Amino acid sequence: MAAEIVALREQVRQLEASSRIDALTGYYNYRHLMEALAAEMERTRRSGVPTSVIMTDLDHFKQINDTYGHEIGNAALKQATRVWHAAIRQVDVACRYGGEEFVFILPGTRFGMATRAAERLRISLARTPLELDGSRLNLTASFGVAAYRRGEEMSVEGFIDRADRYVLQAKQAGRNQVAFDRSQLALQETAVSASEKALLTRITAAGDDEAPL
């Protein structure tokens, strides 16, 4: 009896896990994405450490499907997700958003770091063509990056939308690139705060007081 319950529990656990995994790519699915992202945003609200997301969309995916068929299309998705998986950190959460769209959650990661991670993902895919019988299919993707910082009013959907806007921008700019809000990079992450400035400029003030006449 006890053994049956244990077995049942294990089955439930496996079902629970599989209901969060995308069968084709092995990435987490939409459901897990939304829950995990909500949890990370909550962590940001508590800790003050930002959460970043990278959203990506495979370039010319419809064309690949139309030209080579869905089997090759699926192989392309598998190839891309495998390459990206090798290029992200263990703590990052890789999710299939739907179709040829993917979202990476980068927990506790500043925006600048995330933009460079996105660039690494872009390069790693662009350098790894899909080997077909006797030919190679070059794969690229367009990326958008966004960060959520403490004090911002934003929903999980709003956060993903923000990243998605930059995916669109990357597509419009010619694909195979990373787009993000550059002004945020300069302002939020690396700006010298008022208290830092006050302390720094005290040097000169103190120096003047002490300067011999």
Added chain:
Amino acid sequence: MGTPPFTMCITSGKGGVGKTSLAVNLGAALTRTDRKVLIVDGDLGLANVDIFFGLSVDTNILDILANGSDPLACVSFPLDNLGVLPATSGVPEMVALGPGDQDKLGGYLQCLFDHFDLVLIDTAAGIGASVLWFNSFVGDNLVVLTPEPTAITDAYALVKVLSTEHRRHRFEIVVNQVADTEEGARVFHQFQMVAGSFLDVDLNHLGTVVSDPLVGKAVRRQKPFVLASHFGPAAQAVRRIAADLDPRVVTAAASV
């Protein structure tokens, strides 16, 4: 196999704090121990290392990319053991270079560097793409600041960007244009205190260079002041910095 050279960026945040002058004179001072020194003009938009040496140049760093010129052929030698890789004045910034071109430039520079013991890169002012790129490219980072509040704040901003965004955590600091060494020590101390409480960095006070009228005179004569026959306090200070750096060059060369 060549031994990897000692590579260092000389950078500042604010312009006009004596970056190029320090690069040129430090480079010249280091040739006195028979080091082969290369100075790279990393100010791709407003270059003037060549002017400090009175060089007239017709090739530059961007020719390497544009025409595939031999990097070594682009180097001028104003002194026996000192080469200068000039940049151009009045061309748009490196932002125009895509990641591919940047990789390519990096590859060419690396090959070129192997011909030297020590490479100093004089970057542009500001925290633009080329400044960050060069600073991430080298082994060591030297930040020049003066007691001016704006120079201090801009140097700090640069250190902050490099440490939070580019994983650079160790900086050599030179305090330039001070009245005396006490002022230099005071400025460094305060800078270190603020950096220590807000940033993950390790700062080393490499030296202080006091204001010296001979510096401006040397620029007008287009000759490094460390080599002038009339020797002032700035020349002494720069020679001391060179003497402190010199053993590290040996270490770099011996490490393979």
